[in-house]
Amino acid sequence: MDNPVIVAIDGPSGTGKSSTSKAVAAKLGLSYLDTGAQYRAITWWMLTNGIDVNDPAAVADSAGKPVIVSGTDPLDPQISVDGADATAPIRSQEVTAAVSAVSAVPEVRARMVEVQRAAAASAAAGIVVEGRDIGTTVLPDATAKIFLTASAGVRAARRSTELKGAVSVAATQEALTRRDAADSGRKTSPLAKAADAIEVDTSELTLDQVVDRVVALVEQKRATVR
């Protein structure tokens, strides 16, 4: 039997990580893990439990409390917190605005990385894991590492379309850029391209083209390690 294939997909906000990762996992028959959803879930728990998300000591003290369970089906990714479905509430603007502060706390990252490595280790055929530090920190021995990029303008326009124009492209771009700066600037495992990751600029590509390119890269890498 082939070794499980581990695919790390990292990149800034809105570059297409989730859309690409789910489609690649479905095409290759692999599991899927959205680590951003896990950081959102712990942030949602902090907010709903009255923890000051801008107080790193308070966040660190509570980091071990919520029980976060992530589904790994690329066709129906779910996440629960303390047994309650949190798939929708973790996408709120309030969570989006607070998540970078919570995810910068080392105790939060240590907890999440443990859960993420366990998920990868238990995926029989393999897994596509998306995030910001998967290739650098969580799974440095991944079979294939992809770093997705796109211009800030393109990312903001895509996100604004997704939100059906409810938020302007300019405001969306400012929020994306602010989140990227916080995620890249933190001390513990910042958003970064691993030295051996392959960069794919998605600005001028359709989603199908990105998926085909990533599948081809994974197949190439897989052939060399068989």
Ligand SMILES: Nc1ncnc2c1ncn2[C@@H]1O[C@H](COP(=O)(O)OP(=O)(O)OP(=O)(O)O)[C@@H](O)[C@H]1O
């Ligand atoms: N290549 C593409 N062409 C056009 N639209 C795209 C492409 N890739 C993704 N999109 C769209 O861009 C938006 C952002 O994509 P997605 O949520 O997959 O990005 P992400 O990197 O996971 O974002 P985040 O880091 O904020 O979770 C979605 O509306 C998605 O449908």
Ligand SMILES: Nc1ccn([C@@H]2O[C@H](COP(=O)(O)O)[C@@H](O)[C@H]2O)c(=O)n1
């Ligand atoms: N490996 C990761 C993944 C995510 N984060 C943090 O979570 C935020 C939300 O991520 P989305 O992919 O859902 O947008 C992101 O802005 C990071 O703060 C992380 O630190 N590490």
